[in-house]
Amino acid sequence: MSRAPGQFTVVAPGRVNLIGEHTDYNDGFVLPQAIERGLRIAVCRRPGSRALLASDRGGPPLDIDLGAPLLAGRTDWGRYVAGVVAGFQRLGWTIPGFEARITADLPSGGGLSSSAALEVGIATVVETLAGQALDPVAKALLCQHAEHEFAGVPCGIMDQFAVTLARRDHALFIDCRSREVAHVPLGTEVAVLVIDSGVKHALGDGGYAARRRDCETAARLLGRKALRDVSSIEWPSLEHRLREQEGRRARHVITENDRVLAFKAAAEAGDWPAAGRLMRASHASLRDDFEVSCRELDLICDAVGRLDGVFGCRMTGGGFGGCAVALVDGPRASSIEALARTACAAALGHAPEVFLTTGVPGARVE
Structure with missing residues (x-):
């Protein structure tokens, strides 16, 4: 045009x-x-x-x-x-x-x-x-x-x-x-479903910055430049050096890094059940250790995660509200979208916005 x-x-x-x-x-x-x-x-x-x-x-x-x-x-x-x-x-x-x-x-x-x-x-x-x-x-x-x-x-x-x-x-x-x-290819075997909890977050309100400070403090007390430098193998021998809250924040980051690497390998192998299990573990860690989920996101992840054809569901983004993301069976994506909308409405008491998406290129001039 x-x-x-x-x-x-x-x-x-x-x-x-x-x-x-x-x-x-x-x-x-x-x-x-x-x-x-x-x-x-x-x-x-x-x-x-x-x-x-x-x-x-x-x-x-x-x-x-x-x-x-x-x-x-x-x-x-x-x-x-x-x-x-x-x-x-x-x-x-x-x-x-x-x-x-x-x-x-x-x-x-x-x-x-x-x-x-x-x-x-x-x-x-x-x-x-x-x-x-x-x-x-x-x-x-x-x-x-x-x-x-x-x-x-x-x-x-x-x-x-x-x-x-x-x-x-x-x-x-x-x-x-x-x-x-x-760039990790996502084939037609899977689709991505997004569910908006309706809870608006504002990362500038302080919760995000507080989590970042906890992580920086934990890395400093462990004598590392960043939590990236602590492996999951050595973590059990180091955990005692941190206060309880900082320890939970660090545990999330350390285990989440492992989950990302395992998810990448699973995606490249087309092992979507394994990828889904990692997403569920990620949400549990964000909920319990990093404490950035909320009631609505937990209800969504539980309701959607139970549906046939859903490999995994987790909160996405900085937290304190926002959206959940699910990895679903590609050929059945449209029917799963409808089922997810019904399941989330029952769990939340209102119908959330639910939509399927594919991967698109970055910002561009049309």
Whole structure:
């Protein structure tokens, strides 16, 4: 489809994390997948050096001076946009004026990386307007820094890497220390089902940062750079050095890293029952040791996990609400989706949003 000069649309996907929660900022392993739902940013160049943005999610429109240095301090959704623009300003990029309209079919606060989709989407807008491109890893890191500095969320690299580097019909294995990635094919034997608990989370509220502090303290007390450096074999001989809460946080991270590696191997071998068992163990660990699940997510995982054709179900994202993700039998995916909707409605007392998704590419210009 042709477009007028200076007009284009950026598509930025959300993501689910199949396994590997709260391991990224511990230099560990994760295995997310970009999903069909996300953001669309319709852009039109305009004279001058101002950016005018509006969103169908409400909130006041943004008016950002692209020629003036941007500083942290905003409390509205514009903090994500300003953080990304500031990153390009520091690189010395000149950003032309533009107008943008953002539409989304991604649950906000659902743990599906709506913030990373916005950040990477805006970075793709800037690249397109400027007629140049960052290295994809540098682009993801710029967006991660924007979330740290302008949104106050000390996130790891998983979300921005997934939204930037994903490939169609694949999950993305990330070594968060080396930043090496591998694309893991997900065949037609399985499908991914997402269930929104309806409980909105806000990672900037403090729970996420508190978990990160617990992990950093545990690593320091164990004399390691990060919990990545503690193996599950040596963990039993080290656990006594930590206070009870820090010990549970560390145990989750250490065992979760093992589960990610085992899941990757199971996926590559097509052993989906084994992958599902690892997902169930991951949810139990997040619920009991890391304490980032909630009643609604636990009910969903229990109800969906009992259905025939479901290999495994777990919470996905930072926690404190958001979504669950299930790995289901591909040929029966549509019927399982309907059964899951009914089962979750019975468990929760209301019908949650449930949808199937395939793996899609990272942020791109349409």
